[in-house]
Amino acid sequence: MTTTSSALSPARPAAGQRAGERASHLLEHSRALVRPALAEAIARLHPWVGEMAAYSLGWCEPGGAPVSVPAGGKGLRQALAVLGAEAAGAPRSTGVTAAVAVELVHTFSLLHDDIMDGDPTRRGRPTAWKAYGTGPAVLAGDALFALAVETLAATPGTDIPAAVRHLSTALNDLVRGQADDLLFESRPWTGPEAVRPDEYRAMAEHKTGALLGCATALGAVLADAPRETVAALDRAGRHLGVAFQVVDDLLGIWGDPAVTGKPVHADLLRGKKTFPVLAALGTPAAGPLARLLNSAGSLDPADARRAAALIEDAGGRAAATAEARSHIAAVEACLNDLPRTSDTTRTTRTTHSTHDLRALLDFLVCREM
């Protein structure tokens, strides 16, 4: 796979732009395909709860007035779901219910995560708990969660037990990852209680990878795909999640704030246990970094600049880049492993969708999402 991220290979802007264009088109196409069913699901909610859901999806302002500028996410998970159906040889439309379910779960998790993390803004707007209050935002998240399960359980002509099992496994993993992420905050930087890179990987796979894996696999489940196809797509999404999280960490330290939208060194200032730091702390050159991190309750901007340099000197940046690359290679391997049938139409769809999935993955690590 050609990785074109500025974080991973900043020298290839042209390839990045091509992948970005294809991916943008794909995301737009998926959003258009999924939107009617998603809107229909949201319309089944209690009107007040539905408004909070629509606000969280970026469709309206508080009070319910339509937004003048769309404020939603790119819809990566819904794109993965429709491409997952296509990867299993079915038309993209087969994955629409899966797309609705994962988009609802994703929105639920953002709503509740913003409460847990105390984040006041998302995508340049007040978070739901800021706009509507904590209690209502908890309730809106619960409603989206229930709606996702209901939507999936009502899909005709589907292996509903398998679909619901996939979704609930992802939900359990998501909670597990969020719990570990919260607990990491109070763990020390060094010593036997320090967070190990393998603990980070498990956290990232659960917190970010599980729902990406579920999205990709669930489309294939609805397309009645063989077990190996579903498993390969789930694995692909999980590796993608870890890669995505590590790239996010890299950009949080060395990314351009104008591009990432995050303040410079925000993760270092918050004392977040990101992969580059953990990797650096595991090297023989970790001494000065460990002393800096252990010396203060929290870093000031000058400390954070020094920490960034020490992490790079100790090899943390290179290790994180290698880590992201290895997960991207694993995604590649999963896509290459997708079974092909003798049915030409199905095989053409599979081939087409794997190209599109690759474009999306490139786009993801490009951080243009």
Next chain:
Amino acid sequence: MTTTSSALSPARPAAGQRAGERASHLLEHSRALVRPALAEAIARLHPWVGEMAAYSLGWCEPGGAPVSVPAGGKGLRQALAVLGAEAAGAPRSTGVTAAVAVELVHTFSLLHDDIMDGDPTRRGRPTAWKAYGTGPAVLAGDALFALAVETLAATPGTDIPAAVRHLSTALNDLVRGQADDLLFESRPWTGPEAVRPDEYRAMAEHKTGALLGCATALGAVLADAPRETVAALDRAGRHLGVAFQVVDDLLGIWGDPAVTGKPVHADLLRGKKTFPVLAALGTPAAGPLARLLNSAGSLDPADARRAAALIEDAGGRAAATAEARSHIAAVEACLNDLPRTSDTTRTTRTTHSTHDLRALLDFLVCREM
């Protein structure tokens, strides 16, 4: 059905005591039957999240040490689930997975409701958000929700789609009822925007009845019961929920604080839209009550005493008692309508379970739960 509630017919303590003993035995038996599977499910959670879940179930103290005195609920919903299976002619053990699922959902809803309502204590202990923080309590609720779906979706030999649909419908109703309950707070007492009794009924059915209906019906779904049996049990549970909520309202105004555990006139002081008040406001004698309620932002204890008298004078207490009775009669009718088969073993079970369900219902309106 012989109603023996102090709120409904205070003159029949002996019948109430007999129903109470039978119901206590039943609840204890159900808890013992369900506990191993419930504990096994909780053990699958992330350890920290599992501790919060165990705390919320009254099994441990914050930190994880076992409680010296059990601090959990009576386990009404799990009893309804195993009796629901029996009502469908199956052994009670058939309903155990349903019992686990509804108990997990019930615990989830208490966790999140306590956050939404800002309640600092439950059953004499700090609520989970007070003991662990709001964010962790949100997360623990989410985990229980996901675990409930996962547990149900993994039940072998079951109509999983039907079971999951029942659960997700109840969850959606529960959220809808909670939303309405929250919105009722800011509605006026009088005028076209006032809460109507039928809106109250819908709120109570959703908020309280849906999960009781789901509990009773889900046991029957797992017992492969005919559609009419499942529907009758669901309706019974929903009527029970409304009756339960109205009795709760009656006890909130005229109950003995030593028995109810709630401060005297708490609902009136909080300005809660309870059924006796709404019923009183709908009568020709509502004038003085309406003026009192509309006169102040919130009532002081002397106002609350006066309001209680005015509600009673206007017929609100009698109307609420009649309302509860009518829903109890509806529960009765649902139980009488349960189909009997020619299979003696199954019919004996159905008869036995309906007797037990009646004892539980009596116990419920006795408010000894």
